[in-house]
Amino acid sequence: MPRRPQLPSFVGYSRVSTLQQSYKGLSLDGQQDAIRSYARVGGKGLISLHEDIKSGAGNPMLRPDLRDALKNAEHLKCAILVTSVCRLGRDLRVxxxxxxxxxxVWVVGEGKIDRSELKARLRAARDWLARRALQAIAANVKKSPAERKKSVPNLPHARRRGTLINAGRAEERDMKMFGIFDVNPVLLDASRKDLAQALNISGNFNIVDQFDRQEPWTERSVGRLRQRYRQHLQEQLELDDWDNAGGFG
Incomplete structure (x- = not known):
């Protein structure tokens, strides 16, 4: 007879970016009520409940209550419970x-989220934020200087956030290249010159920005790519160890 999975105790976390979000169905009270209800039914109960009124962009450790929630969950061997993955933030450092x-990580109404799904959802949340920033920049170009200053006071910040699109494309490019290495491990032993030539001849160019601008691989860029691939393999081994130890899974 298969063993019944053990239900965890929870550390709850809720977040809104601004007080204005309370009027758009994202109120802290609404999130916390859902967390309390789910914790009673889907787990052993709620150990603590934390809240932040702060943007999900940027360094997650700058959010004091998230720091406390992570500290409690780690120390007490609990799971983090949220109403949506994006409440944790819009940055892959989370x-x-x-x-x-x-x-x-557990989500109200869904249960435990495995690490691959968690990363995919956080990446989607990050890319959504970057697209909004780019749209703000594009809309701002059409306005007069006075209108620009009034409508988008944080334009430099939005412009910086727009670079996340490039980061997302770089990650997509790397995962595509990693797939090629998985199928053709002999490429890892080739010289950097031969590797760059093989990728360029096969049409697998280096995509460098959100406009799909392509450049040939160089000896320097494939050297860095190969280094990232080896780091990726090491991370996968470590994540498999964590999964087997009962963390994500």
Whole structure:
């Protein structure tokens, strides 16, 4: 007879970017009511409940209550419970912290989220934020200087956030290249010159920005790519160890 999975205790976390979000169905009270209800039914109960009124962009450790929630969950061997993955943030550093500390994530109404799904959702949340920033920049170009200053006071910040699109494309490019290495491991032993030539001849160019601008691989760029691939393999081995130890899964 298969063993019944053990239900965890929860550390709840809720977040809104601004007080104005309370009027758009994202109120802290609404999130916390859902977390309390789910914790009673879907787990052993709620150990603590934390809230932040702060943007999900940027360094997650700058959010004091998220820091406290992660500390409690790690120390007490609990899971983090949220109403949506994007409440944790819109930055992949959240994923790195959760995996490093071995903290499982549960979502109200869904249950436990495995690490691959967690990373995919955080990446989607990050890319959504970047697209909004680019749209703000594009809309701002059409306005007069006075209108620009009034309508988008944080335009430099939006412009910086727009670079996340490039980061997302770079990650997509790397995963495509990693797939090629998985199928053709002999490429890892080739010289950088031969590797760059093989990728360029096969049409697998280096995509460098959100406009799909392509450049040939160079000896320097394939050297860095190969280094990232080896780091990727090491991370996968470590994540498999965490999964087997009962963290994400």
């Amino acid at each position: 994923y790195d912290i959760l995996v490093e500390r071995g903290i499982p």
